[in-house]
Amino acid sequence: MAQILAGQHILLCVGGGIAAYKALELVRRLREAGAQVQVAMTAGAQQFVTPLSFQALSGQPTRTSLWDHAAEQAMGHLELARWADRVVVAPATADLLARLAGGHADDLVSTLCLATDAPLTVCPAMNHRMWLNPATQTNVETLRQRGVQVVGPEDGPLAEGESGPGRLSEPEHIVAALAGTALPARPSLPLHGLKVVVSAGPTYEDLDPVRYLGNRSSGKMGFAIADGAARRGGEVVLVAGPVHLPTPAGVARVDVRSAAQMREAVFAAFPADIYIGAAAVADYTPRQPAANKIKKSSESLGLDLVRTPDILSEVAARTEGRLKLVVGFAAETENVAGYARGKLQAKRLDMIVANRVGIEGGGFESDSNAMTAYWPDGERAFASAPKTQLADELIDLIVERLQA
Ligand code: CTP
Numbered sequence: 001m002a003q004i005l006a007g008q009h010i011l012l013c014v015g016g017g018i019a020a021y022k023a024l025e026l027v028r029r030l031r032e033a034g035a036q037v038q039v040a041m042t043a044g045a046q047q048f049v050t051p052l053s054f055q056a057l058s059g060q061p062t063r064t065s066l067w068d069h070a071a072e073q074a075m076g077h078l079e080l081a082r083w084a085d086r087v088v089v090a091p092a093t094a095d096l097l098a099r100l101a102g103g104h105a106d107d108l109v110s111t112l113c114l115a116t117d118a119p120l121t122v123c124p125a126m127n128h129r130m131w132l133n134p135a136t137q138t139n140v141e142t143l144r145q146r147g148v149q150v151v152g153p154e155d156g157p158l159a160e161g162e163s164g165p166g167r168l169s170e171p172e173h174i175v176a177a178l179a180g181t182a183l184p185a186r187p188s189l190p191l192h193g194l195k196v197v198v199s200a201g202p203t204y205e206d207l208d209p210v211r212y213l214g215n216r217s218s219g220k221m222g223f224a225i226a227d228g229a230a231r232r233g234g235e236v237v238l239v240a241g242p243v244h245l246p247t248p249a250g251v252a253r254v255d256v257r258s259a260a261q262m263r264e265a266v267f268a269a270f271p272a273d274i275y276i277g278a279a280a281v282a283d284y285t286p287r288q289p290a291a292n293k294i295k296k297s298s299e300s301l302g303l304d305l306v307r308t309p310d311i312l313s314e315v316a317a318r319t320e321g322r323l324k325l326v327v328g329f330a331a332e333t334e335n336v337a338g339y340a341r342g343k344l345q346a347k348r349l350d351m352i353v354a355n356r357v358g359i360e361g362g363g364f365e366s367d368s369n370a371m372t373a374y375w376p377d378g379e380r381a382f383a384s385a386p387k388t389q390l391a392d393e394l395i396d397l398i399v400e401r402l403q404a
Helices: 020-032 051-058 069-074 077-083 094-101 108-115 128-132 134-145 171-179 220-231 259-268 311-317 336-346 387-403
Strands: 009-014 036-041 086-092 120-124 154-157 163-167 195-200 235-240 251-255 274-277 284-286 305-307 325-332 351-356 368-375 378-386
Touching: 009 020, 009 077, 009 108, 020 036, 020 051, 020 086, 020 171, 036 051, 036 077, 036 108, 077 108, 086 094, 086 108, 086 171, 094 108, 094 120, 094 134, 120 134, 120 171, 128 134, 128 163, 195 220, 195 259, 220 235, 220 251, 220 274, 220 387, 235 259, 259 311, 274 311, 274 387, 311 325, 325 336, 325 387, 336 351, 336 368, 351 387, 368 387, 378 387
Parallel strands: 009 036, 009 086, 086 120, 195 235, 195 274, 235 251, 274 325, 325 351
Antiparallel strands: 154 163, 284 305, 351 368, 368 378
16 A cells, blocks of 8 residues: 555544444554554543554554553653644544534543644544534534544444444545645744754765674664654754664655765755754774775784764854754763763764663663753753653754754
8 A cells, every 4th residue: 555644643533433443444544554653542432442452453552541640651642642743533423523623621532632733634423313413513614614624424324224424434535535635834833944954873884895884873863853853843854874764754864874975965965954963973984995805814804994074073163054053962881971061062062962872771772762961051861761752852952952
């Protein structure tokens, strides 16, 4: 299936009707179309389908309550509302439509719908008499006037043996309707109108045609930062070293291999407003890569390495087309604050983000990390969290520093 929703974050809110079982198929279709899906269910929906079924299909924990401490700690409901590029309510029962029209926030689903500023799509499903009732029609009209997309219902046999308009739209029709409406540009987003260049991943410095010097950077942090910056309205160029990670939605990606290529791609992306150097750039590269495979001969082998250009320092030193903010990263095994502040000063950065490597549950290949950001007259520690969440928090700090 074509990836017509590639990279989109879709929050699916499932209402309490018999058609809730069809929402399972919708999750499958949304994912096939390339979307990431998180599911929230009303109490009624859980009478028809279990949260576990949605969890199995979405690959994410299903949210069922505003008052679930563990779920709130992992990702608060307001954060979930912000995570979403789109919110889809399917099935939307008569009662749920009334509560959305009335602006209620007395359970998880209604609160999410009220708290998000992402576009909302509702897919009604109910008995045809309930659908045709003027109360429901008025509620749907109210929602339409607020810019809510209404998909369906379709006409045909209903669960109670009757027939008429009230069937939940077929999942493939819902996916097509979503793909047919482009996500609007959101000028209210804090990075709207700013160009952000992000470097990510390792670099590979070739020794000969089959060997290279590399490092263990996974690129996850840089990709999450690019994603977070695009989500906040930035025009993002992601210069990626050799990693196999999907390109975040709305991000222009340039793949490179060596430090020299990374430098070239970064400078080719300028002018820009913000540079975030999250790549683990090799500090040294072979003076002259061997044209042919190096054969083993003597007992030891020396490598003649030369320094690579320090891309970050060069970016920070630009006088013409000076950037508004230059952010570097530092991976340290000891004296984190001391080394980080030293680099902040030596490289004339606006901010440096340091993390300790070589410990359990953090660092290069891990999905989570703890880190501290330092700027000339301040610092902020970020508690250990998934890299996607840290990236979001870091972008929030960057927005703050831009406005400072
Ligand atoms: N960096 C760069 N170009 C290089 C080397 C590093 O742009 N040739 C950037 C990285 O993207 C990162 C920061 O510099 O943002 C890391 O700083 P660096 O001083 O290279 O850290 P380390 O390599 O850890 O330095 P050291 O080995 O001295 O600790």
